[in-house]
Amino acid sequence: MTENAITMRGVNKYYGGFHALVDVDLTVRRGERIVICGPSGSGKSTLIRTINQLEPIESGSIVVDGVELKAGGDNVAKIRRDVGMVFQSFNLFPHMTVLENCMLAPMKTRKVTRAEAEATARQYLDRVKIPEQAEKYPAQLSGGQQQRVAIARALCMKPRIMLFDEPTSALDPEMVNEVLETMIDLARDGMTMLCVTHEMEFARAVADRVIFMDKGVIVEENAPNEFFGNPQNERLQTFLGQIA
Amino acid sequence: MIREFSASDILFIASAARWTLILSAIAFLGGAIGGLGIALARTSGGTLLRRVAAGFIQIFQGTPLLMQLFLVYFGLAVVGLPINPLLAAAVALTFHASAYLGEIWRGAIEAVPSGQTEASMALSLSYTDRMRHVVLPQAMRLAVAPTVGFLVQLIKGTSLASIIGFTELTRAGQIINNATFKPFLVFGTVAALYFILCWPLSLLARRLEARMRRAVTR
Numbered sequence: 001m002t003e004n005a006i007t008m009r010g011v012n013k014y015y016g017g018f019h020a021l022v023d024v025d026l027t028v029r030r031g032e033r034i035v036i037c038g039p040s041g042s043g044k045s046t047l048i049r050t051i052n053q054l055e056p057i058e059s060g061s062i063v064v065d066g067v068e069l070k071a072g073g074d075n076v077a078k079i080r081r082d083v084g085m086v087f088q089s090f091n092l093f094p095h096m097t098v099l100e101n102c103m104l105a106p107m108k109t110r111k112v113t114r115a116e117a118e119a120t121a122r123q124y125l126d127r128v129k130i131p132e133q134a135e136k137y138p139a140q141l142s143g144g145q146q147q148r149v150a151i152a153r154a155l156c157m158k159p160r161i162m163l164f165d166e167p168t169s170a171l172d173p174e175m176v177n178e179v180l181e182t183m184i185d186l187a188r189d190g191m192t193m194l195c196v197t198h199e200m201e202f203a204r205a206v207a208d209r210v211i212f213m214d215k216g217v218i219v220e221e222n223a224p225n226e227f228f229g230n231p232q233n234e235r236l237q238t239f240l241g242q243i244a
Numbered sequence: 245m246i247r248e249f250s251a252s253d254i255l256f257i258a259s260a261a262r263w264t265l266i267l268s269a270i271a272f273l274g275g276a277i278g279g280l281g282i283a284l285a286r287t288s289g290g291t292l293l294r295r296v297a298a299g300f301i302q303i304f305q306g307t308p309l310l311m312q313l314f315l316v317y318f319g320l321a322v323v324g325l326p327i328n329p330l331l332a333a334a335v336a337l338t339f340h341a342s343a344y345l346g347e348i349w350r351g352a353i354e355a356v357p358s359g360q361t362e363a364s365m366a367l368s369l370s371y372t373d374r375m376r377h378v379v380l381p382q383a384m385r386l387a388v389a390p391t392v393g394f395l396v397q398l399i400k401g402t403s404l405a406s407i408i409g410f411t412e413l414t415r416a417g418q419i420i421n422n423a424t425f426k427p428f429l430v431f432g433t434v435a436a437l438y439f440i441l442c443w444p445l446s447l448l449a450r451r452l453e454a455r456m457r458r459a460v461t462r
Binding site for chain 2: 052054077080081083084085087089091092093094095104105108109153157
């Protein structure tokens with residue numbers, strides 16, 4: 001067991017001519033909760049999407065749980081099994097019930113039995129407080145409920161790391177809290193979490209470190225108190241002024 | 245010798261309709277298998293695979309079905325196979341259906357939101373599981389109406405097989421017309437039989453399309 005959950009060294013990512021990530025170095029310890037914020041187009045979503053290789057990188061290295069992420073090979077599949085992801089737009093499978101959404105990946109990639117997958121799925125649906133919705137289809141649920149299903153679906157893989165890509169940005173305001181509460185509950189449990197979010201209350205409540213990105217560069221990182229109370233970088237000061 | 249157009253002639257034509265149906269079924273099933281392969285190749289990550297599939301589609305969409313029938317019919321002899329109208333028509337129509345269904349299904353696969361693929365990849369699902377359990381079931385719903393619509397085109401397209409001497413509905417009509425010389429009556433009967441085969445499918449396609457539209461707007 002290595003000490004670090006994620007180690008990124010000199011990571012560069014381009015979209016055509018656009019330099020999306022510029023020499024990014026980031027180390028995440030096991031059990032650490034990190035919030036990443038920054039203006040749109042700053043590369044924050046791209047950053048967490050490189051960790052499970054939804055975005056391949058051009059140079060640098062990423063080691064997740066002691067496994068080096070390289071194009072091809074079995075490493076990517078292994079890392080994806082151990083890294084859960086929650087998306088802004090939920091991305092639930094609309095043709096499957098909530099329960100089936102939660103059971104598919106464990107049965108196919110972890111090779112657990114149907115009964116075992118169902119028991120796990122019900123356990124996590126219970127944990128995100130929607131056990132009674134198990135037989136419904138995603139379209140029958142509210143946005144907040146759908147996002148909680150998405151969290152449960154990721155947890156059913158028993159991941160060691162969870163990535164959240166703006167999980168509350170697509171939600172109506174009254175549904176934001178139910179999702180944040182689920183995430184806070186998860187954080188208290190010691191899950192290693194990387195969250196791209198603009199929910200600064202959430203950052204204050206659970207983050208060990210807050211990271212500010214701009215133009216593909218990690219500009220500032222600090223504990224929440226220092227980050228919000230005493231921001232050093234001028235761009236961060238402007239940013240905090242805008243979202244306050 | 246010109247004789248009267250009688251009930252037995254109608255029966256002869258109607259019974260030839262089964263060859264139209266058999267030929268349509270072979271072409272549709274063959275085209276479904278070929279079309280799925282082409283749609284998957286067109287949406288795959290491999291550049292060469294994508295290009296080959298695109299070339300196949302362009303060749304078969306860019307040439308008349310009649311020429312394809314001729315080329316396969318006379319091509320059988322070139323590769324040393326016996327000249328057999330049913331075999332030639334089945335092969336040519338299968339290629340034809342593969343190209344068109346491949347293109348319809350490619351569009352349906354690409355219409356499934358990319359978030360579905362991303363979520364599947366984030367859950368570590370393999371390409372096969374991702375296609376089989378996530379992408380294709382959703383693409384299928386989008387593809388049902390245009391696929392049934394194409395089946396109607398295909399049934400009508402089988403009439404060209406009459407030109408290479410395969411006795412299906414149209415050729416049966418020609419044979420009867422040569423004996424009775426009542427072209428309007430004979431081909432009217434033939435057309436009516438095509439209509440009876442195709443109309444319910446057209447209705448089905450329209451209804452599926454309407455259901456699809458409701459499902460999307462909901």
